[in-house]
Amino acid sequence: xxxxxxxxxxxxxxxxxxxxxxxxxxxxxxxxxxxxxxxxxxxxxxxxxxxxxxxxxxxxxxxxxxxxxxxxxxxxxxxxxxxxxxxxxxxxxxxxxxxxxxxxxxxxxxxxxxxxxxxxxxxxxxxxxxxxxxxxxxxxxxxxxxxxxxxxxxxxxxxxxxxxxxxxxxxxxxxxxxxxxxxxxxxxxxxxxxxxxxxxxxxxxxxxxxxxxxxxxxxxxxxxxxxxxxxxxxxxxxxxxxxxxxxxxxxxxxxxxxxxxxxxxxxxxxxxxxxx
Numbered sequence: 001x002x003x004x005x006x007x008x009x010x011x012x013x014x015x016x017x018x019x020x021x022x023x024x025x026x027x028x029x030x031x032x033x034x035x036x037x038x039x040x041x042x043x044x045x046x047x048x049x050x051x052x053x054x055x056x057x058x059x060x061x062x063x064x065x066x067x068x069x070x071x072x073x074x075x076x077x078x079x080x081x082x083x084x085x086x087x088x089x090x091x092x093x094x095x096x097x098x099x100x101x102x103x104x105x106x107x108x109x110x111x112x113x114x115x116x117x118x119x120x121x122x123x124x125x126x127x128x129x130x131x132x133x134x135x136x137x138x139x140x141x142x143x144x145x146x147x148x149x150x151x152x153x154x155x156x157x158x159x160x161x162x163x164x165x166x167x168x169x170x171x172x173x174x175x176x177x178x179x180x181x182x183x184x185x186x187x188x189x190x191x192x193x194x195x196x197x198x199x200x201x202x203x204x205x206x207x208x209x210x211x212x213x214x215x216x217x218x219x220x221x222x223x224x225x226x227x228x229x230x231x232x233x234x235x236x237x238x239x240x241x242x243x244x245x246x247x248x249x250x251x252x253x254x255x256x257x258x259x260x261x262x263x264x265x266x267x268x269x270x271x272x273x274x275x276x
Contacts, residue, residue: 112132
């Protein structure tokens with residue numbers, strides 16, 4: 001996992017008008033939420049959340065990203081490569097890749113988690129790791145994302161699963177952990193106290209308090225800003241092949257929440273700052 005090497009200029013040459021979009025995706029549209037944040041002059045204006053988001057709404061928002069905008073989506077961008085190989089072998093009636101191995105260990109060590117899941121799990125321990133893409137209900141959410149990604153690609157919006165393009169995979173629980181917001185409830189008063197540069201009117205704050213999906217979408221939008229500013233860890237060269245297939249969770253640098261409104265005059269960030 002490559003550490004950020006320094007803070008990049010975020011968005012267009014002038015800060016005015018940069019937008020970050022956060023999406024808390026679910027297989028169930030009624031549990032899918034979106035948040036948009038506008039960044040300018042050291043402040044960030046939080047728009048009202050969009051709830052019960054349809055595929056069309058999400059695709060239109062993501063395909064409408066302007067140069068300098070950034071989106072963060074809470075969903076695995078792909079399945080574990082070994083899981084895909086195993087399913088393909090089973091479909092073709094070829095030998096099971098786990099033949100001769102302990103079945104439970106093969107499932108846990110190779111089929112359950114992607115490379116990025118294992119890295120994030122180790123980075124945020126003892127916080128619960130990301131849910132495994134192939135198992136439980138999360139697989140249906142990954143399938144929904146695969147549909148959205150395909151439609152975006154059809155419209156000419158190429159999704160780089162490593163997050164090097166305008167759309168990145170994020171994990172709001174890990175972001176909250178890195179920003180020391182995990183111990184308390186998902187509430188706007190705690191977030192606004194930690195990030196006093198956020199601007200959010202009272203009705204909008206109540207809307208985020210009323211929906212954990214909306215609140216997570218807002219954290220995704222803030223994490224998208226961290227991605228745009230180079231404040232998240234990116235894959236090492238040895239990790240790129242798997243990240244291009246499986247996806248890559250962008251984990252913010254600890255304490256980076258305070259840096260999000262700024263795009264210059266910040267000291268370079270070294271690998272050691274990514275631990276924790």
